[in-house]
Amino acid sequence: MTGCVEGFDAGAMDGLPLVRVAFLRTVRLVPSARLREAVLAPLADSDDELALLAEIEGATSGRLISEARGRVALNAAELVHGVPHARFINASFAYARPRQPNRFSPADRGAWYAALDVATCVAEVGHHLTRALADAGDFHAVVDYGEMLASMAGLFVDLRQVADHGALHPDPAIGYPAGNAVAAATRAAGHNGIIYPSVRHAGGTCIAALWPNVVQSVMQGSMVRLTWSGSPRFDVTAL
Numbered sequence: 001m002t003g004c005v006e007g008f009d010a011g012a013m014d015g016l017p018l019v020r021v022a023f024l025r026t027v028r029l030v031p032s033a034r035l036r037e038a039v040l041a042p043l044a045d046s047d048d049e050l051a052l053l054a055e056i057e058g059a060t061s062g063r064l065i066s067e068a069r070g071r072v073a074l075n076a077a078e079l080v081h082g083v084p085h086a087r088f089i090n091a092s093f094a095y096a097r098p099r100q101p102n103r104f105s106p107a108d109r110g111a112w113y114a115a116l117d118v119a120t121c122v123a124e125v126g127h128h129l130t131r132a133l134a135d136a137g138d139f140h141a142v143v144d145y146g147e148m149l150a151s152m153a154g155l156f157v158d159l160r161q162v163a164d165h166g167a168l169h170p171d172p173a174i175g176y177p178a179g180n181a182v183a184a185a186t187r188a189a190g191h192n193g194i195i196y197p198s199v200r201h202a203g204g205t206c207i208a209a210l211w212p213n214v215v216q217s218v219m220q221g222s223m224v225r226l227t228w229s230g231s232p233r234f235d236v237t238a239l
Contacts, residue, residue: 147221
Protein backbone atom coordinates (compact mmCIF):
# COMPACT_ATOMS: atom_id res chain seq x y z
CA MET A 1 0.00 0.00 0.00
CA THR A 2 1.35 3.39 -0.92
CA GLY A 3 0.35 6.91 -0.12
CA CYS A 4 1.56 10.31 0.90
CA VAL A 5 2.39 10.53 4.61
CA GLU A 6 4.44 13.56 5.54
CA GLY A 7 5.39 15.10 8.85
CA PHE A 8 4.12 12.18 10.91
CA ASP A 9 5.35 11.15 14.35
CA ALA A 10 6.72 7.61 13.97
CA GLY A 11 6.64 7.26 17.75
CA ALA A 12 2.85 7.60 17.81
CA MET A 13 2.61 3.83 17.34
CA ASP A 14 5.15 2.92 20.02
CA GLY A 15 3.76 0.27 22.33
CA LEU A 16 0.46 -0.06 20.50
CA PRO A 17 -0.64 -3.67 19.86
CA LEU A 18 -1.02 -5.04 16.34
CA VAL A 19 -3.45 -7.82 15.42
CA ARG A 20 -3.95 -9.80 12.25
CA VAL A 21 -7.68 -10.29 11.95
CA ALA A 22 -10.47 -10.93 9.45
CA PHE A 23 -13.88 -9.29 9.77
CA LEU A 24 -16.43 -11.05 7.59
CA ARG A 25 -19.11 -8.40 8.16
CA THR A 26 -18.72 -4.76 9.12
CA VAL A 27 -21.35 -2.03 8.84
CA ARG A 28 -21.11 1.56 7.66
CA LEU A 29 -24.09 3.93 7.48
CA VAL A 30 -24.44 6.37 4.59
CA PRO A 31 -27.25 8.90 4.06
CA SER A 32 -29.87 7.40 1.77
CA ALA A 33 -29.63 10.30 -0.70
CA ARG A 34 -26.31 8.84 -1.85
CA LEU A 35 -28.05 5.56 -2.71
CA ARG A 36 -30.62 7.13 -5.03
CA GLU A 37 -30.60 7.98 -8.72
CA ALA A 38 -27.97 10.50 -9.78
CA VAL A 39 -29.10 13.98 -8.77
CA LEU A 40 -28.66 15.29 -12.33
CA ALA A 41 -30.79 12.59 -13.99
CA PRO A 42 -34.13 14.50 -13.75
CA LEU A 43 -32.52 17.44 -15.56
CA ALA A 44 -31.65 15.44 -18.68
CA ASP A 45 -33.98 14.47 -21.54
CA SER A 46 -31.56 12.07 -23.20
CA ASP A 47 -28.45 10.01 -22.52
CA ASP A 48 -26.36 12.60 -24.39
CA GLU A 49 -27.64 15.39 -22.16
CA LEU A 50 -27.01 13.29 -19.05
CA ALA A 51 -23.45 12.60 -20.20
CA LEU A 52 -22.89 16.34 -20.70
CA LEU A 53 -24.26 17.15 -17.25
CA ALA A 54 -22.13 14.39 -15.74
CA GLU A 55 -19.06 15.94 -17.36
CA ILE A 56 -19.93 19.31 -15.80
CA GLU A 57 -20.47 17.66 -12.41
CA GLY A 58 -17.15 15.84 -12.75
CA ALA A 59 -15.31 19.15 -12.96
CA THR A 60 -16.16 19.82 -9.31
CA SER A 61 -16.68 16.33 -7.87
CA GLY A 62 -14.05 15.56 -5.25
CA ARG A 63 -14.39 11.83 -5.89
CA LEU A 64 -14.10 12.09 -9.68
CA ILE A 65 -11.17 14.50 -9.44
CA SER A 66 -9.42 12.17 -7.01
CA GLU A 67 -10.05 9.15 -9.25
CA ALA A 68 -8.64 11.01 -12.26
CA ARG A 69 -5.55 12.65 -10.82
CA GLY A 70 -5.52 12.26 -7.05
CA ARG A 71 -4.99 14.91 -4.45
CA VAL A 72 -2.09 16.02 -2.29
CA ALA A 73 -2.75 13.42 0.40
CA LEU A 74 -4.52 10.84 -1.78
CA ASN A 75 -2.84 9.12 -4.72
CA ALA A 76 -5.24 8.22 -7.55
CA ALA A 77 -3.57 4.79 -7.74
CA GLU A 78 -4.85 4.02 -4.23
CA LEU A 79 -8.49 4.22 -5.28
CA VAL A 80 -10.43 1.16 -6.39
CA HIS A 81 -12.13 0.45 -9.71
CA GLY A 82 -14.23 -2.32 -11.15
CA VAL A 83 -15.50 -3.61 -7.81
CA PRO A 84 -19.03 -3.38 -6.38
CA HIS A 85 -19.80 0.07 -4.96
CA ALA A 86 -16.35 1.43 -5.79
CA ARG A 87 -17.74 4.97 -5.82
CA PHE A 88 -18.80 4.66 -2.17
CA ILE A 89 -15.36 3.39 -1.16
CA ASN A 90 -13.52 6.09 -3.10
CA ALA A 91 -15.86 8.85 -1.90
CA SER A 92 -15.14 8.02 1.74
CA PHE A 93 -11.47 8.83 1.10
CA ALA A 94 -11.92 11.69 -1.37
CA TYR A 95 -14.43 13.70 0.68
CA ALA A 96 -12.51 14.80 3.76
CA ARG A 97 -13.46 17.62 6.13
CA PRO A 98 -11.12 20.56 5.44
CA ARG A 99 -12.30 22.57 8.46
CA GLN A 100 -12.36 19.71 10.95
CA PRO A 101 -10.53 16.38 10.79
CA ASN A 102 -12.17 13.21 12.08
CA ARG A 103 -10.76 10.91 14.75
CA PHE A 104 -8.47 8.96 12.42
CA SER A 105 -8.52 11.00 9.21
CA PRO A 106 -6.93 14.40 8.58
CA ALA A 107 -8.40 17.42 6.87
CA ASP A 108 -7.25 16.32 3.40
CA ARG A 109 -7.87 12.57 3.42
CA GLY A 110 -10.86 10.51 4.51
CA ALA A 111 -11.21 6.96 5.78
CA TRP A 112 -13.84 4.19 5.76
CA TYR A 113 -15.36 4.20 9.23
CA ALA A 114 -17.38 1.13 10.13
CA ALA A 115 -18.51 -0.91 13.13
CA LEU A 116 -19.29 -4.52 13.95
CA ASP A 117 -23.02 -3.85 14.42
CA VAL A 118 -25.56 -1.30 13.31
CA ALA A 119 -26.37 -0.14 16.87
CA THR A 120 -22.83 1.17 17.20
CA CYS A 121 -23.11 2.91 13.82
CA VAL A 122 -26.38 4.54 14.86
CA ALA A 123 -24.86 5.80 18.11
CA GLU A 124 -21.85 7.24 16.26
CA VAL A 125 -23.69 8.99 13.40
CA GLY A 126 -26.49 10.04 15.75
CA HIS A 127 -24.02 11.73 18.08
CA HIS A 128 -22.44 13.75 15.28
CA LEU A 129 -25.72 14.75 13.68
CA THR A 130 -27.09 15.79 17.07
CA ARG A 131 -24.09 18.09 17.48
CA ALA A 132 -24.76 19.55 14.03
CA LEU A 133 -28.40 20.19 14.93
CA ALA A 134 -27.30 21.82 18.19
CA ASP A 135 -25.04 24.13 16.21
CA ALA A 136 -28.00 24.98 13.97
CA GLY A 137 -30.23 25.58 17.00
CA ASP A 138 -33.02 23.28 15.77
CA PHE A 139 -33.53 19.69 16.90
CA HIS A 140 -35.96 18.75 14.15
CA ALA A 141 -34.74 16.36 11.49
CA VAL A 142 -35.52 13.06 9.77
CA VAL A 143 -32.57 11.30 8.13
CA ASP A 144 -32.58 7.89 6.46
CA TYR A 145 -29.39 5.85 6.37
CA GLY A 146 -28.47 2.75 4.38
CA GLU A 147 -26.15 0.02 5.61
CA MET A 148 -23.04 -0.64 3.54
CA LEU A 149 -21.74 -4.06 4.53
CA ALA A 150 -18.10 -4.98 3.89
CA SER A 151 -15.44 -7.48 4.86
CA MET A 152 -11.90 -6.54 5.92
CA ALA A 153 -8.76 -8.50 6.74
CA GLY A 154 -5.13 -7.81 7.52
CA LEU A 155 -2.93 -6.15 10.10
CA PHE A 156 -4.54 -3.49 12.29
CA VAL A 157 -3.52 -1.34 15.23
CA ASP A 158 -5.76 -2.50 18.09
CA LEU A 159 -6.75 0.23 20.55
CA ARG A 160 -9.26 -2.04 22.28
CA GLN A 161 -6.35 -3.09 24.45
CA VAL A 162 -5.40 0.53 25.25
CA ALA A 163 -8.74 1.98 26.34
CA ASP A 164 -7.14 5.00 28.01
CA HIS A 165 -5.30 6.11 24.86
CA GLY A 166 -5.63 9.81 24.06
CA ALA A 167 -7.12 9.01 20.65
CA LEU A 168 -10.22 7.72 22.43
CA HIS A 169 -10.88 10.89 24.41
CA PRO A 170 -14.51 12.01 23.87
CA ASP A 171 -13.51 15.65 23.40
CA PRO A 172 -12.57 16.07 19.70
CA ALA A 173 -10.06 18.79 20.61
CA ILE A 174 -8.08 16.15 22.50
CA GLY A 175 -9.01 12.86 20.84
CA TYR A 176 -8.79 13.85 17.19
CA PRO A 177 -5.19 15.18 17.13
CA ALA A 178 -4.02 12.11 19.05
CA GLY A 179 -5.99 9.82 16.73
CA ASN A 180 -4.60 11.45 13.62
CA ALA A 181 -1.05 11.01 14.92
CA VAL A 182 -1.71 7.27 15.32
CA ALA A 183 -3.39 7.07 11.90
CA ALA A 184 -0.50 8.81 10.13
CA ALA A 185 2.01 6.44 11.72
CA THR A 186 -0.22 3.47 10.88
CA ARG A 187 -0.41 4.48 7.22
CA ALA A 188 3.31 5.10 7.08
CA ALA A 189 3.91 1.57 8.41
CA GLY A 190 1.60 0.16 5.73
CA HIS A 191 -0.93 -1.31 8.18
CA ASN A 192 -4.56 -1.63 7.15
CA GLY A 193 -6.25 0.48 9.79
CA ILE A 194 -7.27 0.90 13.40
CA ILE A 195 -9.68 -1.10 15.54
CA TYR A 196 -11.00 0.82 18.54
CA PRO A 197 -13.76 0.77 21.15
CA SER A 198 -16.63 3.04 20.18
CA VAL A 199 -16.46 6.37 21.99
CA ARG A 200 -20.22 6.90 21.59
CA HIS A 201 -21.58 3.36 22.19
CA ALA A 202 -20.41 1.46 25.26
CA GLY A 203 -19.29 -2.02 24.33
CA GLY A 204 -19.26 -1.32 20.59
CA THR A 205 -16.30 -1.88 18.29
CA CYS A 206 -15.34 0.42 15.41
CA ILE A 207 -12.85 0.05 12.57
CA ALA A 208 -11.19 2.80 10.56
CA ALA A 209 -9.89 1.36 7.28
CA LEU A 210 -7.10 3.67 6.15
CA TRP A 211 -6.74 2.41 2.55
CA PRO A 212 -9.47 1.96 -0.08
CA ASN A 213 -8.47 -1.60 -1.00
CA VAL A 214 -8.91 -2.77 2.60
CA VAL A 215 -12.69 -2.48 2.08
CA GLN A 216 -13.85 -5.65 0.35
CA SER A 217 -17.07 -7.23 -0.97
CA VAL A 218 -19.27 -4.20 -0.33
CA MET A 219 -23.02 -4.68 -0.55
CA GLN A 220 -26.08 -2.72 0.53
CA GLY A 221 -27.97 -3.83 3.61
CA SER A 222 -31.03 -2.54 5.45
CA MET A 223 -32.26 1.02 6.01
CA VAL A 224 -32.75 2.89 9.27
CA ARG A 225 -34.37 6.25 10.04
CA LEU A 226 -33.18 8.67 12.72
CA THR A 227 -35.77 11.20 13.89
CA TRP A 228 -35.27 14.27 16.08
CA SER A 229 -38.50 15.84 17.37
CA GLY A 230 -37.36 18.94 19.22
CA SER A 231 -34.74 17.59 21.61
CA PRO A 232 -31.25 16.05 21.41
CA ARG A 233 -32.78 12.61 21.93
CA PHE A 234 -33.49 10.80 18.67
CA ASP A 235 -35.64 7.80 17.75
CA VAL A 236 -34.48 4.95 15.52
CA THR A 237 -36.79 3.10 13.15
CA ALA A 238 -35.94 0.14 10.91
CA LEU A 239 -37.31 0.69 7.40
